[in-house]
Amino acid sequence: MNIPRTSFPRIVIIGGGFAGVALAKKLSKQEVQVVLLDRNNYHTFQPLLYQVSTGGLEPDSIAYPIRKILKDFPNFYFRLANVEEIDTIKNKVITNIGNLNFDYLVVASGSTTNFFGNADVEKYSMAMKTIPQSLNLRSLILENFEDALLTSDLNERNALMNFVIVGGGPTGVELAGALAEIKKGILPKDYPDLDTRLAQIHIIQSSDCILKGMSENASKKAEDFLEKLGVNIWKNVRVTNYDGETVTTNTDLTFKTATLVWAAGVKGATIKGLDAEEFISRGNRILVNEFNQVKGFNHVFAIGDIACLVSDEFPNGFPMMAQPAIQQGDQLGDNILKFIEEKPMTPFSYKDKGAMATIGRNKAVVDLKNWKFQGVFAWYVWMFVHLFFLIGFRNRMVVFVNWVYNYVRFDREARLIIRPFKKHSRKRK
Numbered sequence: 001m002n003i004p005r006t007s008f009p010r011i012v013i014i015g016g017g018f019a020g021v022a023l024a025k026k027l028s029k030q031e032v033q034v035v036l037l038d039r040n041n042y043h044t045f046q047p048l049l050y051q052v053s054t055g056g057l058e059p060d061s062i063a064y065p066i067r068k069i070l071k072d073f074p075n076f077y078f079r080l081a082n083v084e085e086i087d088t089i090k091n092k093v094i095t096n097i098g099n100l101n102f103d104y105l106v107v108a109s110g111s112t113t114n115f116f117g118n119a120d121v122e123k124y125s126m127a128m129k130t131i132p133q134s135l136n137l138r139s140l141i142l143e144n145f146e147d148a149l150l151t152s153d154l155n156e157r158n159a160l161m162n163f164v165i166v167g168g169g170p171t172g173v174e175l176a177g178a179l180a181e182i183k184k185g186i187l188p189k190d191y192p193d194l195d196t197r198l199a200q201i202h203i204i205q206s207s208d209c210i211l212k213g214m215s216e217n218a219s220k221k222a223e224d225f226l227e228k229l230g231v232n233i234w235k236n237v238r239v240t241n242y243d244g245e246t247v248t249t250n251t252d253l254t255f256k257t258a259t260l261v262w263a264a265g266v267k268g269a270t271i272k273g274l275d276a277e278e279f280i281s282r283g284n285r286i287l288v289n290e291f292n293q294v295k296g297f298n299h300v301f302a303i304g305d306i307a308c309l310v311s312d313e314f315p316n317g318f319p320m321m322a323q324p325a326i327q328q329g330d331q332l333g334d335n336i337l338k339f340i341e342e343k344p345m346t347p348f349s350y351k352d353k354g355a356m357a358t359i360g361r362n363k364a365v366v367d368l369k370n371w372k373f374q375g376v377f378a379w380y381v382w383m384f385v386h387l388f389f390l391i392g393f394r395n396r397m398v399v400f401v402n403w404v405y406n407y408v409r410f411d412r413e414a415r416l417i418i419r420p421f422k423k424h425s426r427k428r429k
């Protein structure tokens with residue numbers, strides 16, 4: 001990999017997401033050599049992926065080059081590499097561009113979509129975990145409407161304009177809200193010769209409420225907002241299969257649709273070598289102690305979505321969200337330095353800053369520790385927080401300008417089929 005060995009200890013970080021970047025920043029000016037490996041050369045701001053899928057933002061505005069984040073840091077190396085295996089006996093990582101030895105290893109590989117072992121759903125549904133996946137979804141949504149114009153078969157047309165989202169968490173709710181706004185504000189103008197009122201948006205949720213991790217008020221209000229936007233919410237319904245045309249459920253309900261979006265869960269993105277049963281907990285996450293050390297090792301750590309740190313308050317580990325990832329990366333920066341200097345490390349404690357979701361224009365729900373609110377003010381808070389956490393001044397400006405433009409013009413300019421998406425089951429003419 002062409003990385004010189006120096007007298008400084010080498011810390012290899014796998015993953016330039018929220019956790020990996022927070023850690024690298026913390027270590028940047030210290031007497032350590034930091035090597036960050038990621039299969040992408042950019043950091044993705046995942047909370048805004050749904051806006052890329054629905055044409056509200058261009059992908060460049062929610063991605064940021066990893067090299068640029070850390071450009072001024074000495075002793076820092078980035079390599080574009082897919083880590084295939086971790087050898088904890090020889091202390092090396094095996095990647096598609098070669099092997100690399102480490103003194104300390106931090107796994108910050110995040111999570112991946114959990115299809116719960118359903119191969120058909122995995123094959124035919126759309127995931128929204130990466131920028132390429134979001135662009136695929138954007139293309140598919142637009143291609144469906146182009147196809148709907150061409151067919152005279154009413155059932156086929158309805159299926160093309162039927163959008164089924166599985167999972168009523170923040171991702172499902174935000175995507176459904178954005179699709180409902182497109183249906184109302186954009187489709188009638190773009191497709192005057194198509195009866196876009198027939199377009200349907202469904203959320204299927206296996207439990208008895210949406211936004212399950214949030215307060216009851218937030219859940220009820222979000223449901224109310226979505227229903228006013230015309231979204232159909234099916235609670236206590238579990239999807240059992242999707243063959244590319246029909247969604248079946250554990251009830252009598254079935255849905256004919258050309259688009260099933262799977263937002264029903266994620267699982268840890270484990271890597272061979274640390275994926276044995278002894279290391280893994282619920283949700284395919286790597287078990288760590290209060291210092292984020294992987295069970296059985298002093299010099300191997302895991303942070304962010306991939307790490308499962310069990311505590312009394314969080315028996316299944318911290319929520320797979322940006323804040324725990326950032327806080328763990330930040331704290332591990334201090335702890336690794338302490339460990340190298342043979343000083344006692346500080347146990348990780350999570351400062352819960354709350355949760356929020358937006359349902360659309362002027363509609364959001366925010367749960368802070370001591371204050372829960374919904375509506376227009378919540379929407380402003382949601383926008384401010386997302387702008388604040390975006391990396392890069394340019395990205396913040398671009399997103400802000402886009403949001404103002406979309407708000408004033410009731411528009412979403414990025415409804416472009418740049419890279420057509422071919423779905424396995426599609427019979428395009």
Ligand SMILES: Cc1cc2nc3c(=O)[nH]c(=O)nc-3n(C[C@H](O)[C@H](O)[C@H](O)COP(=O)(O)OP(=O)(O)OC[C@H]3O[C@@H](n4cnc5c(N)ncnc54)[C@H](O)[C@@H]3O)c2cc1C
Binds near residue numbers: 039045049108269321
């Ligand atoms: C659609 C969506 C919406 C979300 N909305 C919110 C929200 O509103 N609020 C919130 O707090 N959280 C939200 N989240 C969750 C949040 O984005 C994650 O919790 C957070 O990204 C976790 O950070 P991380 O650093 O652990 O992992 P990630 O940010 O996923 O980063 C992992 C990195 O590791 C790299 N990688 C993985 N495996 C390998 C490998 N083998 N080799 C090389 N590189 C590898 C990946 O390319 C990636 O860059 C959302 C997630 C999604 C998908």
